[in-house]
Amino acid sequence: MDRRLRWCGCRSVFPANTYLRLTDESSARKLIKAGYKFLNWAKPDTIRETAQNYIENGWPLVDMLATRTQDLADCERIRNKIAHNSTEAVQQFSVVQRNLLATERLFDLSPGQLLKNSIEEKESRTSRFLLM
Incomplete structure (x- = not known):
């Protein structure tokens, strides 16, 4: 499994550096859900914190959230x-x-x-x- 997350931009794909060193998708899903039934996408602060824990500087999620947190x-x-x-x-x-x-x-x-x-x-x- 490719250990780098990918962010699709308009014309190219940029790698997002992750802190995780996982060997399969199942392990990654279990870790990100942190024992819950599903990943919580409802609270912007939770999304930001999760992104910063698993992806270097939280990029690209933290940057995208900055303009849409209130929404x-x-x-x-x-x-x-x-x-x-x-x-x-x-x-x-x-x-x-x-x-x-x-x-x-x-x-x-x-x-x-x-x-x-x-x-x-x-x-x-x-x-x-x-x-x-």
Whole structure:
């Protein structure tokens, strides 16, 4: 097994230097999951920490996360609101609404309404830009 991870760029493949010296894919999967059923991709801090533990400087994952940490955190909060509907999930979902709508809401939107409105707003901004 090739011991270097590969990052596919637009035109070429760059090796990512790994700290791991594994002989097969099964061992690598067990190590990365760290005893859990699956690798947690929901929390940006967890992803960053895992990448830094296994790949030199966490590259390329840490660099990619730098610009999308807030988006990933918002996705997790929306998911938790759908899955749990607990007091904490509701409070965290209110944070997402504030982030995306840039205003405090008098009433909460459902996760579906929020996502639909966000997509429609993005499409509206795009069409206004194209019409200029």
